Amino acid sequence: MIQLSKGQCHILSKVFAHSEDTTVWSCLQGYTGTAWADRTKDPRCGKIAVGNFCMLAGDPSLSEAREIAAHLPEKNYTHWYFIGENDSWNRLIEDVWGDKAEPFERYAIKKEGDVFDRETLRRYAQQVCAGYEIRPMDEELCRQAMAQEWSQDACGQFSSIDEYLKHGLGFAAVCNGELAAEASSYSIYDKGFEITIATKEEHRRRGLARACAAHLMLAGLERGLYPAWDAKTMISVQLSEQLGYHFDHPYRAYCIRTENSQF
DSSP: OEEEOGGGGGGGTTTTTTOOOHHHHHHHTTSSOEEEESOSSSOSEEEEEETTEEEEEEOTTSHHHHHHHHOOOSSOOSEEEEEESSHHHHHHHHHHHGGGEEEEEEEEEOOOSSOOOHHHHHHHHHOOOTTOEEEEOOHHHHHHHHTSGGGGGGTTTSSSHHHHHHHOOEEEEEETTEEEEEEEEEEEETTEEEEEEEEOGGGOSSSHHHHHHHHHHHHHHHTTOEEEOEESSHHHHHHHHHTTOOEEEEEEEEEEEOTTOOO
16 A cells, blocks of 8 residues: 555546545545555555545455555544445445444535526525624634634645635634634635535524525635535535535445544
């Protein structure tokens, strides 16, 4: 197994040719993430890690595939999410990790181009409770986001706050100067970005995530960027459908907790 440099990640394009995951595209295009392959010339299998997500693809029957499936990146996460390309990869993950691989379902959302109703998005963007305002993510809001576990994904996949402000895009609901909710570009690729959304617990059920997401989608579409969505829960699926997306299919993922995990 070989770790690839940022400039080498594109060699996994054929291995991940069937992937519809924009975080995979982001790594292949050199924006973010880390990649591994069985070899650098005509690789047959590989893994891409963006944040604490690991995507595995290629030929799972190879001995190198087993090594790839057994490897945890050297980053300080309490848990990792492994997503195999197909059932054969899922069986390999289960075989390698046993009971440590906790299966769960995620939900793919269709990528259909610009199918969104701008008026609906504008209406949702304006539906903000009294006491809150929606603001673009700036340096101060990025610092707040990075200082709290619930919101770190807002700009955490960028090398620095300056890098996020240069290449990322996001909107936040603010209450008394403090970050209450956010919708942001988790990762970027040539033609769009992957959305991440979070709301601080005491501010939930007030439509803040929807308002932030509507602002983000409108801003992205105006720039010719597609706002891709992938859902962890059915609540996220339902929110995406309110905003104009369409559900595609469920898929299996695995949570693998590290020795540092407190859960």
